[in-house]
Amino acid sequence: MTASPPSRRKRDGSLRIALVDAGVALLRERGPDKLSLRECAAKAGVSHAAPGYHFKNITGLSTAIAARGFSLFCQAMEQRLATSAPDAAERLSAICQGYLDFATGHPDLFLFIFSGQKFREDDEEFAHYASRSYAILRETCALLIPEGTDPEEIEILVWSLVHGYAHLAMTRKKENPGLGRGWPDFSTLMGHLHKALQASG
Amino acid sequence: MTASPPSRRKRDGSLRIALVDAGVALLRERGPDKLSLRECAAKAGVSHAAPGYHFKNITGLSTAIAARGFSLFCQAMEQRLATSAPDAAERLSAICQGYLDFATGHPDLFLFIFSGQKFREDDEEFAHYASRSYAILRETCALLIPEGTDPEEIEILVWSLVHGYAHLAMTRKKENPGLGRGWPDFSTLMGHLHKALQASG
DNA sequence: ACGATCTGCTTGACACTGTCAAGTTACGCT
DNA sequence: AGCGTAACTTGACAGTGTCAAGCAGATCGT
Structure with a gap:
């Protein structure tokens, strides 16, 4: 999903966007109460704690999705x-x-x-x-x-x-x-x- | 919480009611998205899996609360x-x-x-x-x-x-x-x- | 050109969650 | 008294959020 070139690091905040994309997709697939940091990470192809860097907790990700x-x-x-x-x-x-x-x-x-x-x-x-x-x-x-x-x-x-x-x-x-x-x-x-x-x- | 006599078993479905009470209280205290089977169990003074017996999953408890x-x-x-x-x-x-x-x-x-x-x-x-x-x-x-x-x-x-x-x-x-x-x-x-x-x- | 530094991630751990299988106990009945 | 079964408990497992630590690639100063 969102397979960009190998797996270079981004300084442009594009992972942040990819994670929100993943979150939106997750809501659509699994329903409004099934949001999960780890699954967004997986969907975006990064490690389970990567979202924690951009949004410090799940409220942060939820806010970005909202x-x-x-x-x-x-x-x-x-x-x-x-x-x-x-x-x-x-x-x-x-x-x-x-x-x-x-x-x-x-x-x-x-x-x-x-x-x-x-x-x-x-x-x-x-x-x-x-x-x-x-x-x-x-x-x-x-x-x-x-x-x-x-x-x-x-x-x-x-x-x-x-x-x-x-x-x-x-x-x-x-x-x-x-x-x-x-x-x-x-x-x-x-x-x-x-x-x-x-x-x- | 809901401290009935020692810890006798109930054949009258009163634990079921106590668990819903606990759930309602939990919603009020922690917000509509913080419902938890285990915490309802704790609030009602029973083991973590007791709710699973009355409501087979969390959807069951949610339904009873609704x-x-x-x-x-x-x-x-x-x-x-x-x-x-x-x-x-x-x-x-x-x-x-x-x-x-x-x-x-x-x-x-x-x-x-x-x-x-x-x-x-x-x-x-x-x-x-x-x-x-x-x-x-x-x-x-x-x-x-x-x-x-x-x-x-x-x-x-x-x-x-x-x-x-x-x-x-x-x-x-x-x-x-x-x-x-x-x-x-x-x-x-x-x-x-x-x-x-x-x-x- | 090259080492220092910082940014963006990864790894690993911990406490917590739902769910299930298996064990245990107390109640009601005969 | 003893039995059967309803009502739990215990224990385990996978999945969750969160945090601390490590690590590597980009960027910078020189």
């Missing part, structure tokens, strides 16, 4: 935003779609970053992408805040709805490769949400 | 329902309050049962309480379904909103003993939800 997760999460939302119509309602639909793209495309990673397990919040990369993901939501909501309403109220409303939908879909029965069998499409929920916002504004 | 979790979950909702005004909107508010009572009262257990880890779905107790918790939601929503709307659409709408709110509150930063600092109260979200339902009905 950072990768949040980065992909942001990417998914931005991708949908990039091809969205410019009006506020469409942009809101777009980030929600991106949200669900990420959840269905990387269910393991999605559950992992929202597992409630503690990461190293002081990690720069992690903090960057985690806060950026919320910033995207916030900016998109900004245009839809009814006069005289606390913006956070709407942000949390939207976020709760899409997050709850995605998270329930991922945790309920594993026989849903996409979203739950027979579940209403998110667009119908989005319709109700818009009605609520119109009624408020 | 069953306990869902049972408390149902209990929290029913308790709020019992003292609620009889009209549909109030009953809906009541189960949402119960939902949040459970999440804030047992954050570890809440994250555990919704961690996405797989349980033994064929376990009778687990299946009972898990499906019952959804049934409570369903029954409460039933009175609020607008004419000509798929009931599941409203159920998922409500469930997503309250679940997303609770789950985000639990996973975002651990310095929130209750719900996030400065977060809008759920009742405001509930207000928007009602507006949406009125606009639909």
Whole structure:
């Protein structure tokens, strides 16, 4: 796996990246609770203690993987935003779609970053992408805040709805490769949400 | 811990219960990802392999703990329902309050049962309480379904909103003993939800 | 060109985990 | 009293995270 030339030493941090790659792959193959330093090492073709050098403990590796997760999460939302119509309602639909793209495309990673397990919040990369993901939501909501309403109220409303939908879909029965069998499409929920916002504004 | 008379053998399944108690306590003390068969055994005062007899593997113990979790979950909702005004909107508010009572009262257990880890779905107790918790939601929503709307659409709408709110509150930063600092109260979200339902009905 | 140094890894050890096989003990029954 | 079996205990093994020590290749000063 990741078979680079013989086994030269890297001063460029490429093993660090390879280990995160291995971790992401491991999550996908074995599930969100089966991460293991030693198996990441094996997958990357290095000795069992090599990860300990780059991430001093398993929390460090988990944090790096979560950072990768949040980065992909942001990417998914931005991708949908990039091809969205410019009006506020469409942009809101777009980030929600991106949200669900990420959840269905990387269910393991999605559950992992929202597992409630503690990461190293002081990690720069992690903090960057985690806060950026919320910033995207916030900016998109900004245009839809009814006069005289606390913006956070709407942000949390939207976020709760899409997050709850995605998270329930991922945790309920594993026989849903996409979203739950027979579940209403998110667009119908989005319709109700818009009605609520119109009624408020 | 749970110091019963000397160390007599029990034919009544009381060790099984003691082990689940120990597991629940362990989750609270050490976090949702730190469950251990051996430590549950120690906490219950039995040998390291005793849990293996009652739950054949750690998935078995996890399932029993999750069953306990869902049972408390149902209990929290029913308790709020019992003292609620009889009209549909109030009953809906009541189960949402119960939902949040459970999440804030047992954050570890809440994250555990919704961690996405797989349980033994064929376990009778687990299946009972898990499906019952959804049934409570369903029954409460039933009175609020607008004419000509798929009931599941409203159920998922409500469930997503309250679940997303609770789950985000639990996973975002651990310095929130209750719900996030400065977060809008759920009742405001509930207000928007009602507006949406009125606009639909 | 060459030795010193430092960085990136390896090796080895330890305490801990889940799981299984085999042994032991106490309870209920006849 | 004695037996059978349910409810454990004991012991072992492989796998885990973490740490200390060793070691070798890259880089630097000269």
